[in-house]
Amino acid sequence: MRVAVIGTGYVGLVSAVCLVHMGHTVVGVDRDTEKLTLLQGGQSPIYEAGLQEDLELAMGTGRLQFHGDLAAAVGSSVVIFIAVGTPPLPSGASDTSAVAAVARGIGLALAGDDQPRLVVNKSTVPVGTGAWVQDLVAQAATTRGAAAPPVTVVSNPEFLREGQALWDSYNPDRIVLGSDDPVALLTMEQLYAPLIQRRCRGCDLRHPGPIPLIKTDLASAEMIKYAANGFLATKVSFINELAQLCDRLGADIGLVADGIGLDKRIGRAFLNAGIGWGGSCLPKDVSALLHMANSHRVQLRLMGAVADVNRDQRLLVVSKLQKVLPVLKGCTIGLLGLTFKPSTSDLREAPALDIAAQLIHLGAVVKGFDPYWSQQDHWPEALGSIHPSPTPADLARGCHALVVVTEWPEFKMLNWQELGSQMHQRLVVDGRNCLDCSALTAAGFHWQGIGRNPSPAELAAAL
Numbered sequence: 001m002r003v004a005v006i007g008t009g010y011v012g013l014v015s016a017v018c019l020v021h022m023g024h025t026v027v028g029v030d031r032d033t034e035k036l037t038l039l040q041g042g043q044s045p046i047y048e049a050g051l052q053e054d055l056e057l058a059m060g061t062g063r064l065q066f067h068g069d070l071a072a073a074v075g076s077s078v079v080i081f082i083a084v085g086t087p088p089l090p091s092g093a094s095d096t097s098a099v100a101a102v103a104r105g106i107g108l109a110l111a112g113d114d115q116p117r118l119v120v121n122k123s124t125v126p127v128g129t130g131a132w133v134q135d136l137v138a139q140a141a142t143t144r145g146a147a148a149p150p151v152t153v154v155s156n157p158e159f160l161r162e163g164q165a166l167w168d169s170y171n172p173d174r175i176v177l178g179s180d181d182p183v184a185l186l187t188m189e190q191l192y193a194p195l196i197q198r199r200c201r202g203c204d205l206r207h208p209g210p211i212p213l214i215k216t217d218l219a220s221a222e223m224i225k226y227a228a229n230g231f232l233a234t235k236v237s238f239i240n241e242l243a244q245l246c247d248r249l250g251a252d253i254g255l256v257a258d259g260i261g262l263d264k265r266i267g268r269a270f271l272n273a274g275i276g277w278g279g280s281c282l283p284k285d286v287s288a289l290l291h292m293a294n295s296h297r298v299q300l301r302l303m304g305a306v307a308d309v310n311r312d313q314r315l316l317v318v319s320k321l322q323k324v325l326p327v328l329k330g331c332t333i334g335l336l337g338l339t340f341k342p343s344t345s346d347l348r349e350a351p352a353l354d355i356a357a358q359l360i361h362l363g364a365v366v367k368g369f370d371p372y373w374s375q376q377d378h379w380p381e382a383l384g385s386i387h388p389s390p391t392p393a394d395l396a397r398g399c400h401a402l403v404v405v406t407e408w409p410e411f412k413m414l415n416w417q418e419l420g421s422q423m424h425q426r427l428v429v430d431g432r433n434c435l436d437c438s439a440l441t442a443a444g445f446h447w448q449g450i451g452r453n454p455s456p457a458e459l460a461a462a463l
Helices: 010-021 033-040 051-060 070-075 097-109 129-142 165-170 182-191 218-249 253-261 282-295 301-314 316-324 351-361 392-396 409-413 416-421 437-442 456-462
Strands: 002-006 025-029 064-067 079-082 117-121 151-155 175-178 213-216 332-336 365-369 401-404 427-430 446-448
Touching: 002 010, 002 070, 010 025, 010 051, 010 064, 010 165, 025 070, 033 064, 051 064, 051 165, 070 097, 079 097, 079 182, 097 117, 097 129, 117 129, 117 182, 129 151, 129 218, 151 182, 151 218, 175 182, 175 218, 182 213, 213 218, 218 253, 218 282, 218 301, 282 301, 301 316, 301 351, 316 351, 316 401, 316 427, 316 446, 332 351, 332 392, 351 365, 365 392, 392 416, 437 446
Parallel strands: 002 025, 002 079, 025 064, 079 117, 117 151, 175 213, 332 365, 332 401, 401 427, 427 446
Antiparallel strands: 151 175
């Protein structure tokens, strides 16, 4: 099929590449000329594991191109994906202005065109947006004196994890399609047929059977996205609250998570205690869910608590630092990892930003090392007053403490004896519980995790 993908951010670009490897012909559309120049030259404007290689392979087929002409892309396509950003507004609501602009552009482009088309909402949008997009397309067409084009809106939410977005695109747990039109649902099923049957590049053939396909009405599909992220956020906040209790009682949250995670009703995923969730999905979707509920006079008490716990959890590492360094003014603190999670360049809602702001407020000097950003030519504005360090050794030099903020796998292989020799004081707060506490103790460090209390045997083995 001929497909247009409007928006080439994380979701749009990954989706476009994946659709090409399913056998479709795809045009990606974006208004950002700098981004388009990179894409037209075969360069990904974002960092995502494996994306550059798959982008090059997709463009090599001749079935993927990028440009800024929305009308031309829409006019030549049967399926049109909307994959633009819906960032949070100060109220917590999703900003759907970009979705509205695209919907109006589609309507103008298709005015007087009688070919049936599908408009697919890939962006995360509030429940009810699908019907709204349908109206906007029709209204825009009528401004040109034409009848509403035969367009059907489908909800097809994404469930991609940044850092593993390509894997998740090729190997989704399920594909969700929402529409009140059975013909539209059938067309989308045909679009995804190579993926459903695991017959395209990147599919893990070790998994038996086809990928589950969920067909629902429009509103239910939109709600599934929010429900999924709301539940994942709940699991993280739940285990983080228990971690604080484990700290007080001498229990080990890692063992607790293992013990409850083996229960099939619970599962082990998203039960890793740490400094909370960030990024572009969970914070935004939890806020949007709360806003939708408040707008309809429904009180989501649990979801409100989930957000409160996550906000407080970010600053827990500051309290842990103050147990050893009661006065942080004049101290130098090094942050290991700045992106909100490993294998991505994304700094949106990154816990490092809040932690650094609080430390600076308390008078500390904050340095930062990140395996991605420390290798770039520029230090992004979002990182503010965090002093860049090109290497972990440079980060450790002169520090009174190091804080692991992002669990990049490289940090497990650091030479801690060497790092310790550069520091004023050998203190590590492991905000992701990703380091070997015994190895750090053996290297002379005072190690603190989140809800982790090493057993006497572990400590004895390290000495």
